[in-house]
Amino acid sequence: MARKNRPPQDDIAVGDCIASMNAWPEGCVDLIFADPPYNIGYKYDQYEDKRDDHDYVNWTYDWIDACTRLLTPGGSFYILIGDEYAAETRVHLKQLERDRRLVFRNWIVWHYTFGQNTRAKFNRSHAHLFYCVGPAAFDKWQVKAPPFAFNRDAIAVPSARQTTYADARANPKGKLPDDTWYLRPQETQGEYFKANEDTWYLSRLCGTFKERLGWHPCQLPEALLERIVRLSSHEGDVVFDPFVGSGTTLAVAARLGRRWLGCELSDEYAAKALERVRHVAATGEAMQTTLTDKGIERGKPKKKAEPHRSPHLRGRRRGAGAAS
Numbered sequence: 001m002a003r004k005n006r007p008p009q010d011d012i013a014v015g016d017c018i019a020s021m022n023a024w025p026e027g028c029v030d031l032i033f034a035d036p037p038y039n040i041g042y043k044y045d046q047y048e049d050k051r052d053d054h055d056y057v058n059w060t061y062d063w064i065d066a067c068t069r070l071l072t073p074g075g076s077f078y079i080l081i082g083d084e085y086a087a088e089t090r091v092h093l094k095q096l097e098r099d100r101r102l103v104f105r106n107w108i109v110w111h112y113t114f115g116q117n118t119r120a121k122f123n124r125s126h127a128h129l130f131y132c133v134g135p136a137a138f139d140k141w142q143v144k145a146p147p148f149a150f151n152r153d154a155i156a157v158p159s160a161r162q163t164t165y166a167d168a169r170a171n172p173k174g175k176l177p178d179d180t181w182y183l184r185p186q187e188t189q190g191e192y193f194k195a196n197e198d199t200w201y202l203s204r205l206c207g208t209f210k211e212r213l214g215w216h217p218c219q220l221p222e223a224l225l226e227r228i229v230r231l232s233s234h235e236g237d238v239v240f241d242p243f244v245g246s247g248t249t250l251a252v253a254a255r256l257g258r259r260w261l262g263c264e265l266s267d268e269y270a271a272k273a274l275e276r277v278r279h280v281a282a283t284g285e286a287m288q289t290t291l292t293d294k295g296i297e298r299g300k301p302k303k304k305a306e307p308h309r310s311p312h313l314r315g316r317r318r319g320a321g322a323a324s
């Protein structure tokens with residue numbers, strides 16, 4: 001049998017993630033976060049996000065299997081996915097659990113705000129986040145010593161017993177967040193909110209935010225990844241993202257002292273993401289941009305639009321209006 005290559009360290013492999021992953025030895029990453037293309041017609045520079053339905057589902061199973069092989073037995077695996085393929089993805093994870101390769105732990109709903117303004121149906125304001133761990137969790141284990149990283153105190157939030165009822169029984173270390181994630185400003189590092197705006201739930205990154213770099217259509221907020229990386233990995237662990245995009249997962253991993261590894265089909269995205277992650281690794285600070293950098297004047301549209309939804313979907317997505 002051919003020997004497998006060692007995966008690169010603190011780097012992004014350019015090209016198809018399945019080919020890269022299959023060339024690496026099994027059990028070499030501790031935490032995987034995957035935010036694949038959703039097959040809804042997003043405009044990427046090199047990937048066509050509008051595949052035949054069966055083709056997309058089979059491809060999803062293939063990359064999930066490749067990730068599962070790469071995970072250490074005590075590793076953690078998160079998948080962020082939209083409504084369109086959440087069911088198929090969940091069914092496949094169930095099969096992997098039957099095969100004793102993964103243990104499913106939570107179906108998290110990330111409730112985001114901003115960015116939608118439909119005209120004839122409800123605005124979509126959520127994505128699905130599946131949380132699984134490796135097969136070490138099939139063995140007997142105690143809550144105090146799980147066989148996977150679970151840094152409860154690093155992500156605990158103040159409970160209502162603490163903040164509202166002054167209840168002496170409250171755990172002074174707070175409680176674990178619910179499985180619907182709002183990520184309030186007091187739990188984020190980012191600059192999404194001004195001091196008097198504490199009622200927003202974690203927004204998608206809108207174009208004017210300093211964190212929004214402006215060259216990738218689906219950049220996730222760092223706060224979302226921060227919770228995952230803090231909870232499910234330790235310093236020095238390897239955090240892997242098969243669909244790097246703008247590099248959010250790896251930037252957060254670098255900032256929190258983890259090693260990082262990713263795959264990205266587009267050489268241009270990979271180069272820019274690498275620049276972002278290396279900036280964070282060198283300075284400890286998230287990369288930020290100004291409105292001027294992005295060519296935005298307050299109250300006026302951008303001179304050159306950011307890459308966004310493909311025009312060919314306009315006819316298909318009945319009821320969808322302009323972004324708010």
Ligand SMILES: C[S@@+](CC[C@H](N)C(=O)[O-])C[C@H]1O[C@@H](n2cnc3c(N)ncnc32)[C@H](O)[C@@H]1O
Binds near residue numbers: 265
């Ligand atoms: C939803 S985006 C990821 C966004 C990322 N989470 C972020 O915060 O910027 C998906 C990315 O997967 C990349 N991609 C598509 N097919 C791929 C493949 N087979 N292997 C590696 N990357 C791929 C696309 O180029 C795109 O940048």
